[in-house]
Amino acid sequence: MKDNQGNRFPDLSGYKMYDTDKPEIYMNGEKVLFDKKVRLKPISLKKGKAKS
Amino acid sequence: MNTHSVQQKAFTYQEETFSEREFWNRLLAVLPDIVETFSANFNPFPVEYLQEENEEEPHEKGVQLHNQLYTASQLMSNLASANGASLPHAFDPNRVEFAGKNALISLLRRIANLTFSKNTLDILRDNPKEMAKALHDSILRIINLPRVPYELSGDLETQDLMKATIAPYLTNYQPNRSLTDGLGTMMEDPVDGLFEDQTFRIMLSSISQVPADKSFTLENNFHIYTEQLPKIDLQGKKRVVYQHAEMLVLPFKLRADHPHPPKRPIPRAKIQVTIQETENLTVLLEKEYRVKEVFLNTAIHSIVISPEECEKLPLNQDLKVEIVFRYPGREGAVYGTLKNQYITLVADKVFDRVGATVKEALPLNDVVEHRNYWHKIWRGGYNEGLPWTLKADVKYYMILGIDQDQAARLETRLKIAEEFSSEEDFSDEQFSYKAKLKTGLELTPAMLNDLLHEEGYDSISHAQLSALTCQAFQSQMNRVAHTQLSLQAESGQQISVWVYPEVDYQEVFLLKMGQVNPYGLVMDMSEEKIVFPQAVNVHFIATQHEG
Numbered sequence: 001m002k003d004n005q006g007n008r009f010p011d012l013s014g015y016k017m018y019d020t021d022k023p024e025i026y027m028n029g030e031k032v033l034f035d036k037k038v039r040l041k042p043i044s045l046k047k048g049k050a051k052s
Numbered sequence: 053m054n055t056h057s058v059q060q061k062a063f064t065y066q067e068e069t070f071s072e073r074e075f076w077n078r079l080l081a082v083l084p085d086i087v088e089t090f091s092a093n094f095n096p097f098p099v100e101y102l103q104e105e106n107e108e109e110p111h112e113k114g115v116q117l118h119n120q121l122y123t124a125s126q127l128m129s130n131l132a133s134a135n136g137a138s139l140p141h142a143f144d145p146n147r148v149e150f151a152g153k154n155a156l157i158s159l160l161r162r163i164a165n166l167t168f169s170k171n172t173l174d175i176l177r178d179n180p181k182e183m184a185k186a187l188h189d190s191i192l193r194i195i196n197l198p199r200v201p202y203e204l205s206g207d208l209e210t211q212d213l214m215k216a217t218i219a220p221y222l223t224n225y226q227p228n229r230s231l232t233d234g235l236g237t238m239m240e241d242p243v244d245g246l247f248e249d250q251t252f253r254i255m256l257s258s259i260s261q262v263p264a265d266k267s268f269t270l271e272n273n274f275h276i277y278t279e280q281l282p283k284i285d286l287q288g289k290k291r292v293v294y295q296h297a298e299m300l301v302l303p304f305k306l307r308a309d310h311p312h313p314p315k316r317p318i319p320r321a322k323i324q325v326t327i328q329e330t331e332n333l334t335v336l337l338e339k340e341y342r343v344k345e346v347f348l349n350t351a352i353h354s355i356v357i358s359p360e361e362c363e364k365l366p367l368n369q370d371l372k373v374e375i376v377f378r379y380p381g382r383e384g385a386v387y388g389t390l391k392n393q394y395i396t397l398v399a400d401k402v403f404d405r406v407g408a409t410v411k412e413a414l415p416l417n418d419v420v421e422h423r424n425y426w427h428k429i430w431r432g433g434y435n436e437g438l439p440w441t442l443k444a445d446v447k448y449y450m451i452l453g454i455d456q457d458q459a460a461r462l463e464t465r466l467k468i469a470e471e472f473s474s475e476e477d478f479s480d481e482q483f484s485y486k487a488k489l490k491t492g493l494e495l496t497p498a499m500l501n502d503l504l505h506e507e508g509y510d511s512i513s514h515a516q517l518s519a520l521t522c523q524a525f526q527s528q529m530n531r532v533a534h535t536q537l538s539l540q541a542e543s544g545q546q547i548s549v550w551v552y553p554e555v556d557y558q559e560v561f562l563l564k565m566g567q568v569n570p571y572g573l574v575m576d577m578s579e580e581k582i583v584f585p586q587a588v589n590v591h592f593i594a595t596q597h598e599g
Binding site for chain 2: 011012
């Protein structure tokens with residue numbers, strides 16, 4: 001998708017295509033259904049072994 | 053800007069669950085406080101619990117002591133290796149039959165006080181699981197049982213190897229239940245339950261004892277003292293810091309707890325030093341030193357690590373140094389005591405802490421410039437001639453990779469939890485799925501370094517970048533986004549889900565090595581402030597492809 005910021009994908013946080021008053025937006029020729037922004041929270045992780 | 057390549061990689065991470073952390077904090081974080089209180093008011097060595105000889109009932113007391121230590125060891129092992137779901141079962145104070153909860157805490161605090169320096173205990177108090185592993189390791193050493201790296205404890209190959217080793221003994225093996233029942237179980241499936249059986253575990257331990265020349269009986273009258281070592285405020289704790297790749301000397305004293313300690317020296321003794329990493333307790337270096345004429349309360353400078361040995365040890369992370377002091381007694385007996393002292397090796401600069409945010413939420417939304425940060429995590433559709441919906445519980449992990457130079461998109465693991473169609477309801481025919489989905493992106497410090505230009509900051513130096521390539525910074529950077537996504541499409545349509553992040557720019561404080569004393573101990577460090585990006589949000593974008 002191209003817009004006035006070149007290759008930048010617009011911040012569509014909270015966008016849902018299903019909402020009837022929203023315009024259709026396309027990315028790489030595909031219709032954008034939604035953009036959901038989620039906060040990253042701290043997590044304690046340990047590394048296991050890859051499953052074969 | 054795409055100077056970095058991004059590989060595809062299997063998803064291998066596991067969460068250390070919250071319930072586990074909470075559980076550990078409640079149980080074990082109290083230990084340092086108890087030890088501190090105990091030390092301030094009482095003789096620090098618990099002779100009434102840990103002495104081997106008692107004039108009234110020497111044999112019974114010795115057996116009781118061994119049983120208590122063995123039970124404590126099992127308990128620590130279970131706690132350290134258990135997963136969240138099984139924790140309440142792994143440690144229910146009511147199940148500790150040998151002495152009850154209070155006696156357990158009393159015993160553990162005394163072992164901790166004996167075998168850890170004060171600042172080491174203070175470091176461990178923020179990581180109860182690590183404390184349990186370290187305590188377990190110490191207890192194994194006290195009762196002369198071999199230590200097993202935690203990375204191997206759940207490994208099936210290791211268990212297979214152990215089973216092959218003990219196979220000749222199995223003909224004599226009687227599980228801790230009725231003979232018929234036990235044999236029946238063994239014949240049906242000799243694998244299941246073996247490692248859960250207490251009798252089997254005791255038998256395994258008896259097969260692989262610590263070699264006799266490393267065994268000792270715990271000495272009650274003195275302990276190893278390292279409190280005189282200079283400390284640096286690093287990562288919120290007082291730490292003993294040495295210069296990396298240089299000669300390292302770790303001086304200590306033997307201090308007597310007896311009111312009238314002997315004035316004559318110990319004629320000859322051996323000092324065994326074991327350096328371990330702290331996550332799995334893997335042994336990195338073992339050395340033994342012979343010493344003569346050792347006086348109490350006098351500094352011993354025998355522990356010397358050469359520059360070549362020191363260079364092979366990892367930088368910028370806690371290392372557990374176990375010091376065992378053993379000396380011969382009467383009639384062939386060997387007595388000893390041990391202490392664990394955490395140290396950190398620093399080359400030049402080391403990560404200290406993350407400070408304030410200086411620039412908020414820059415979206416990495418340029419699909420060309422930021423392509424390395426974009427991740428297509430799923431694409432799918434259900435071509436069954438019906439509309440479909442997928443309700444997914446999604447976890448996206450943003451991880452700082454410090455073990456490799458290349459960033460990686462992790463594979464997407466999708467687990468269908470529920471699948472049903474509503475064919476009975478003709479008014480609303482569709483396939484519906486409920487699933488759990490997890491995936492993520494491993495970033496590298498070098499890749500994040502390139503993002504500094506975006507906001508006009510200079511890239512940080514190689515030495516600064518090296519200081520950030522450590523577990524302490526990694527634990528600050530690792531994040532997860534947890535959300536529910538609902539995808540719905542008509543028959544034949546496919547949906548893709550993309551993820552891209554937003555980053556904050558934050559102050560990060562490093563410490564630069566200052567004066568170093570002749571023992572290799574860093575005496576002071578100066579602060580240095582840099583700015584570095586950290587992922588703080590992710591966008592989940594769903595797109596629909598008309599099939």
